[in-house]
Amino acid sequence: MIIDERIVTEAIAGSFFEKFKSCIDLDVAIVGGGPSGLTAAWRLARAGRNVALFERKLSIGGGMWGGGMTWTSIVVQNEAKGILEEAGVAVSEYKPGYYTADSVAATAALAYQATKAGAHVFNCTSVEDVVLREVDGVRRVIGLVVNSSPVEIARLHVDPLVLHCRYAIECTGHDTEMLKTLVRKNDVKLNTPSGVIEGEQSMWADVAEANTVRYTQEVFPGVWVAGMAANATFGSYRMGPIFGGMLLSGVHVAEAIDALL
Numbered sequence: 001m002i003i004d005e006r007i008v009t010e011a012i013a014g015s016f017f018e019k020f021k022s023c024i025d026l027d028v029a030i031v032g033g034g035p036s037g038l039t040a041a042w043r044l045a046r047a048g049r050n051v052a053l054f055e056r057k058l059s060i061g062g063g064m065w066g067g068g069m070t071w072t073s074i075v076v077q078n079e080a081k082g083i084l085e086e087a088g089v090a091v092s093e094y095k096p097g098y099y100t101a102d103s104v105a106a107t108a109a110l111a112y113q114a115t116k117a118g119a120h121v122f123n124c125t126s127v128e129d130v131v132l133r134e135v136d137g138v139r140r141v142i143g144l145v146v147n148s149s150p151v152e153i154a155r156l157h158v159d160p161l162v163l164h165c166r167y168a169i170e171c172t173g174h175d176t177e178m179l180k181t182l183v184r185k186n187d188v189k190l191n192t193p194s195g196v197i198e199g200e201q202s203m204w205a206d207v208a209e210a211n212t213v214r215y216t217q218e219v220f221p222g223v224w225v226a227g228m229a230a231n232a233t234f235g236s237y238r239m240g241p242i243f244g245g246m247l248l249s250g251v252h253v254a255e256a257i258d259a260l261l
C-alpha cells in the first residue's frame with residue numbers, strides 16, 4: 001500500500017470535525033477529566049446520553065495517574081470496589097475493606113470505558129467560561145466556552161468556541177475553576193450555605209469520602225458539582241489517595257442527571 005499523506009490529513013480533519021460538530025448541542029458537558037469526570041462520562045454515555053468531557057491537559061486522568069506521591073497505587077474502599085472491577089481493573093484486598101489497584105490501570109480503564117461507551121473526550125481543551133441565560137425567569141448555565149489549551153497557555157489572543165448543554169458538571173477538582181468563573185463574572189448565588197464557594201479544608205479522609213457523594217449536587221441551575229470539586233464547593237475536607245468517593249460521585253451525578261433528562 002502506498003501511503004498518501006493528504007488522505008491522512010483529510011481523515012484526521014474530517015473525523016475530528018464530525019466529532020466536534022456532534023457536540024455543539026450536548027445533553028451533558030463535563031469539565032475536567034479526573035476520576036469523577038471520567039466515571040460520570042462513562043455512565044452517562046452508557047445510558048445513551050450525548051456527553052462530552054473537556055480536559056485542559058494532554059492526558060486525561062487528573063490526579064489519579066500518580067497514585068499517592070507518585071507511587072502508582074490507589075486505594076478504594078468496599079463501596080467503590082465494584083466500580084473499578086466493572087471497568088476491568090484488578091483489585092486486591094490489602095486489609096478488610098481496603099483495596100488497592102494500579103493507578104495507571106485504573107485511569108486507563110476509566111478512560112477506555114468512557115470512550116467505548118461513546119463519550120466524546122476533548123483533551124487539550126480548556127473551559128474558559130460558561131454561557132448564562134434566563135430560562136423561564138431563572139438564570140441558568142446552558143453552555144460552555146472552550147478554547148484550545150495551547151492558546152490559553154501561550155496567552156494568545158484567539159477567541160474561543162461555544163457549545164450548548166442541558167447540564168454541565170464541574171469536575172475540575174480542588175480548584176473548582178469553572179464555578180469560580182461563574183461566581184467571579186456574574187452576580188449569582190450558589191446553592192451552598194454562604195451562597196458562594198465555601199472552600200476546601202485540610203485532610204480528613206473519612207468524612208471527606210462520605211461528603212464527596214453527599215455534596216454531589218446541582219449547585220446552580222444547570223451546574224452540578226462532582227468529585228473533589230463537590231467537597232471544595234461545600235467546604236468539606238481533602239482525602240488524599242483514596243479514590244472511592246470520586247468514583248461513587250461520578251456514578252451518582254450520572255444517575256441523577258440521567259433521571260432529569
Ligand code: 48F
Nearest residue numbers: 032033034035036055056062063126127172173227228240
Ligand atoms: O483533580 P482531578 O483528578 O479531579 P477529581 O475527579 O479527582 C480528584 C482526585 O484526583 C484527587 C483526590 C482524590 O482523593 O483528591 O485530587 O475530583 O481532575 C480535575 C481535572 O480537571 C482539569 C485538570 O487538568 C484535571 O485533569 N481542569 C481543571 N480546570 C479545567 C480543567 C478547565 N478550566 N478546563 C478543562 N479542564
